[in-house]
Amino acid sequence: MSALDAGASSGPVSDAAHPRRAVDRLLAGNAWLVFAFLYAPILVLVVLSFNSNRIVGVWQEPTLRWYRDLLQDQAVLRSLKNSLIVAAVSTTVATVLGTAAALSLERFRYRGQRLFDGLLYLPVIIPDVTMAVMMLLFFVQAFDLILIATGTSPNLGLGTISLSHIAFNISFVAIVVRARLAGLDRSLEEAAADLYASSWQAFRRVTLPLIAPGVLGGALLALTLSLDDVVITSFVSGPGSTTLPVYVFGLVRRGVTPLINAVSVVMLVGSMLLVIASLIVQRQRND
Amino acid sequence: MRINRLAAGLAVLTVGLTACGREVGGDAADDPTSDGTSTATEAAATAECEEGETDGDLVFYNWSDYIDPELITQFEEEHGVSVTSDYYPSNEELLAKVQSGGSGYDVIVPSDYMVNIMREEGILLPLDKDAIPNHVNVADEFADPPFDPGNQFSLPYQWGTTGLGVDTAVVGEDVEASWDLIFDPETASQYSGQIALLDDPRETMAAALYYLGYSPNTTSDEELQEASDLIAEAKQHIAAFDSNLYTDLLLSGEVAISHGFSGNYFAAFAEAENPDQYRYLIPLEGATKWVDTMAVLADAPHPCTGHTFINFLLDAENGAQLTNWNYYGSPNAAAEEHILPEILEDPAIYPPDDADLFFLEDTGDAEILYNDLFTRAKS
Amino acid sequence: MSTLTTPPDAGPEPDSGLLAPETEGLEEKGERRRGRRGFLIGAPSLAYLVLFFAIPLGIVLVYSFATRSRTGLTILGDWNLDSYQRLADSLVLEIFWRSLWLAGLSTIICLLLGYPLAYYLATRPPRLRAVLLVLVMIPFWSNFLVRTYAWRVLLASDGPMSGVLGWIGLGDVRLLFTPFAITLGLVYGFLPFMILPLYASIERLDFSLVEAARDLYGSGWQAFRRVTWPLSRPGVIAGSILVFIPSFGAYVTPEILGGSRTTMIGSYVVRQFLSARDWPFGSALSFAILAVMLGAAVLYFRSGGKNL
Numbered sequence: 021m022s023a024l025d026a027g028a029s030s031g032p033v034s035d036a037a038h039p040r041r042a043v044d045r046l047l048a049g050n051a052w053l054v055f056a057f058l059y060a061p062i063l064v065l066v067v068l069s070f071n072s073n074r075i076v077g078v079w080q081e082p083t084l085r086w087y088r089d090l091l092q093d094q095a096v097l098r099s100l101k102n103s104l105i106v107a108a109v110s111t112t113v114a115t116v117l118g119t120a121a122a123l124s125l126e127r128f129r130y131r132g133q134r135l136f137d138g139l140l141y142l143p144v145i146i147p148d149v150t151m152a153v154m155m156l157l158f159f160v161q162a163f164d165l166i167l168i169a170t171g172t173s174p175n176l177g178l179g180t181i182s183l184s185h186i187a188f189n190i191s192f193v194a195i196v197v198r199a200r201l202a203g204l205d206r207s208l209e210e211a212a213a214d215l216y217a218s219s220w221q222a223f224r225r226v227t228l229p230l231i232a233p234g235v236l237g238g239a240l241l242a243l244t245l246s247l248d249d250v251v252i253t254s255f256v257s258g259p260g261s262t263t264l265p266v267y268v269f270g271l272v273r274r275g276v277t278p279l280i281n282a283v284s285v286v287m288l289v290g291s292m293l294l295v296i297a298s299l300i301v302q303r304q305r306n307d
Numbered sequence: 308m309r310i311n312r313l314a315a316g317l318a319v320l321t322v323g324l325t326a327c328g329r330e331v332g333g334d335a336a337d338d339p340t341s342d343g344t345s346t347a348t349e350a351a352a353t354a355e356c357e358e359g360e361t362d363g364d365l366v367f368y369n370w371s372d373y374i375d376p377e378l379i380t381q382f383e384e385e386h387g388v389s390v391t392s393d394y395y396p397s398n399e400e401l402l403a404k405v406q407s408g409g410s411g412y413d414v415i416v417p418s419d420y421m422v423n424i425m426r427e428e429g430i431l432l433p434l435d436k437d438a439i440p441n442h443v444n445v446a447d448e449f450a451d452p453p454f455d456p457g458n459q460f461s462l463p464y465q466w467g468t469t470g471l472g473v474d475t476a477v478v479g480e481d482v483e484a485s486w487d488l489i490f491d492p493e494t495a496s497q498y499s500g501q502i503a504l505l506d507d508p509r510e511t512m513a514a515a516l517y518y519l520g521y522s523p524n525t526t527s528d529e530e531l532q533e534a535s536d537l538i539a540e541a542k543q544h545i546a547a548f549d550s551n552l553y554t555d556l557l558l559s560g561e562v563a564i565s566h567g568f569s570g571n572y573f574a575a576f577a578e579a580e581n582p583d584q585y586r587y588l589i590p591l592e593g594a595t596k597w598v599d600t601m602a603v604l605a606d607a608p609h610p611c612t613g614h615t616f617i618n619f620l621l622d623a624e625n626g627a628q629l630t631n632w633n634y635y636g637s638p639n640a641a642a643e644e645h646i647l648p649e650i651l652e653d654p655a656i657y658p659p660d661d662a663d664l665f666f667l668e669d670t671g672d673a674e675i676l677y678n679d680l681f682t683r684a685k686s
Numbered sequence: 687m688s689t690l691t692t693p694p695d696a697g698p699e700p701d702s703g704l705l706a707p708e709t710e711g712l713e714e715k716g717e718r719r720r721g722r723r724g725f726l727i728g729a730p731s732l733a734y735l736v737l738f739f740a741i742p743l744g745i746v747l748v749y750s751f752a753t754r755s756r757t758g759l760t761i762l763g764d765w766n767l768d769s770y771q772r773l774a775d776s777l778v779l780e781i782f783w784r785s786l787w788l789a790g791l792s793t794i795i796c797l798l799l800g801y802p803l804a805y806y807l808a809t810r811p812p813r814l815r816a817v818l819l820v821l822v823m824i825p826f827w828s829n830f831l832v833r834t835y836a837w838r839v840l841l842a843s844d845g846p847m848s849g850v851l852g853w854i855g856l857g858d859v860r861l862l863f864t865p866f867a868i869t870l871g872l873v874y875g876f877l878p879f880m881i882l883p884l885y886a887s888i889e890r891l892d893f894s895l896v897e898a899a900r901d902l903y904g905s906g907w908q909a910f911r912r913v914t915w916p917l918s919r920p921g922v923i924a925g926s927i928l929v930f931i932p933s934f935g936a937y938v939t940p941e942i943l944g945g946s947r948t949t950m951i952g953s954y955v956v957r958q959f960l961s962a963r964d965w966p967f968g969s970a971l972s973f974a975i976l977a978v979m980l981g982a983a984v985l986y987f988r989s990g991g992k993n994l
Contacts, residue, residue, distance in 0.1 A: 040906060041961045047806040054803045055821070057874070061836035062825045068836070074578055077550070077559040077839045080720060095392070121731035126723020128887055129717070136732050138980060143739055144928070145954045145979045147935045150746060150972035153403065153965065158742035162406040175411055187738040190731055195924050199883040202920035221724075236816065237882035241928075242877065244826045250938075251956075255404060259366040259411045260391045268831050270394030271371045272551040275575070284828035291827050295820050302813065345902075399960035406759075424963075427757045500860065506946040508961055549864045549943025552835075561842055561862070671756040678962040683777055686949040 069281035110185035118193025176258030193238035200234025463638035750969035758963030770972035804884035863945030887921025
């Protein structure tokens, strides 16, 4: 039961109760509206994945052809796999680094902090294509240096894609976590610092649970950004390391077929199943 | 304050970077001392391959849906190598990706004007014709193109035109193939809001230049300004500038006239419920002709497999299979006897000899003018 | 998910512990030690950003002073400020203002839709909250292009949205390829960027405090304005930054939903790097964007915005 509901039902029935219920209704109405807005194009996307005509927006007849094709399309499956690998790696690393950056900037004062602060915002501001060009130039230069120093050189590929995704994701995670940290009462953390022997324990037992919603939000944002990035990825990818969005972008010249809708539907269903599974696990743990 | 310190920090970093004794950026042509790229070029100049030689698996960077997958399988089986394919959506993205070197691709498919740029930038490998005996199959018309004299760096892959796709249910059966449909105020106003143009500074400015009777490669400020004004005026009737989904726009009925590349229309028309409803027109005032070519990158990891692949695609039967699959014209003279007759006889794919067709060429510094005037016209 | 809510102090006040007056020398030493620890916590992230962002950024900074060769290469060595001078061009300024305007509008709409939603999510039972939050995100794990094309179908002239408008009696209104379509696309694309930080900062509110405020001020609106809103401000600021900046630089949405009829700064920058092959000017444009945005942020925080 939420705090708001608790307040409403436990207190004596006041005059204010009436408008409050109206506000609740408005909030619920808005939520339905926003969810409808978010899922409207998803509905279209799902319907079109069963369209036998490959032209977007021209409905012919229902078919499962694209799902069958998907199972045989090695290029799409490979790029989907690449996408998931990059998303998992970059989200994990960026969430850790971004949370650390947020803590460091929001909880402490030291010299040079403002510089760090400014640097942290730059990856959010910089246009995608500029970041793409500079990362490519950087990696090519760095590989040349490595070649001179060691005689062998790494190649563009999943590694360079992940490194670039982490670079912009750190900032997004840090901004969301800082929104949570700002104004969060510190007396609990300080009490914890006295209570627990190590500061790691204090962090794990008190600070982390306190900022968890911010960390979750940051991680979700990082995951989304990584799964959607086209420009930066296409510049720093190497042969065969194409991710799904880059692969799809390459298709635009001849039109994106419903096959890509089918991939999206598979991903949507997959993530829905994960959510349901985690819900069941949570419930069992609670019981 | 924050900005100042930031700028100072960046300055330090930059100094540190240059202090490493290396120049940033990798443009081989202007900077012969840059060791990474120049060694690649040197190695390239001496690369010699035997006919049919392979030196590893092929990495092919192509436009999407541009090759029959069966041809790839056939090549893999014939030569015992595997082929990795990646796709790019435009020449510009291709250039940006490969110009710094180290991209790892072997064979690319740049268009005419891009070959010229890449050639000058030194990022293409001179082709060893001994390894490509099928180069004799190339039709005379494509054997010595202005963008690559003597086919030193490139051999043609497919060719086509840029014209107009129309919905005859709206514009009528006896529609005249003319840029009037877009730029003549009276004609265009009949189709207001039902016209789509390419979102491409060179192609779309060229359309206006053809209508005005100027060269599509002009560098004259006045002529370009006139073309820009013409597009700005036509904009009131134009629904969208779109380089990607122009066939979908036409077939879904969103527009009745759209500007785009020939082969894409034929592939799309074949998918339509009523293919006869649509037609591809090459405007009489003049239109763009383009050739996509095959080239090997200077730092290709497997140049000899690349040569063998090019030779494979220039084979008469394989060349015909390309055209029969993607509906673009074949520059392969020997392939003609294997091409489906309905494709050979289609004047939209093989236009009559008297059609006014032009290549777009790199215009040097005027490229900036094309871009800015086009952007100005659109907004 | 944490259900811990703590009574908020009088407002976002960083480092209250540090600033507490104590005996001078001891305090200074402790402060320095604390500061060093704080730096060490942030050091790996800082090092990462320096290596994989600041140094690459230095490369394009160098490029912005270089010259475009006739064929579109970047000539390093002939240093000049030409690219920066071109920034004052009326075309650039016009595109800049238009992008600011569209991004601002999208941010306000996102805030109006996102704030009540975040509030609603944060007041659901704890177990439901995380699920609902993930449900907000799931649409965005489909493919971006396919999603945007779906909007094209919805907005098409014989599509469902036009149908609804015609049914209401608004007649034949063109939706696709208009600034409306761009704004809609931007709001859709960046709404989650608003919701996530808002959720993170509203979720920590102590709702008993809101109750108390309601009793104190008598009206729910006053309680919201005096207590809830100020306490959720960090989320509002973070969300607005995360929506405004990417909308400002967006380029796929204006191209696909706007039919490229409305040029935004993102498309203009892309055009410099790709079709014009003018990397120096593209780099200079990017630095202008960085400078304007950072400058705005500095001015905002200077003016005391943070403590408002």
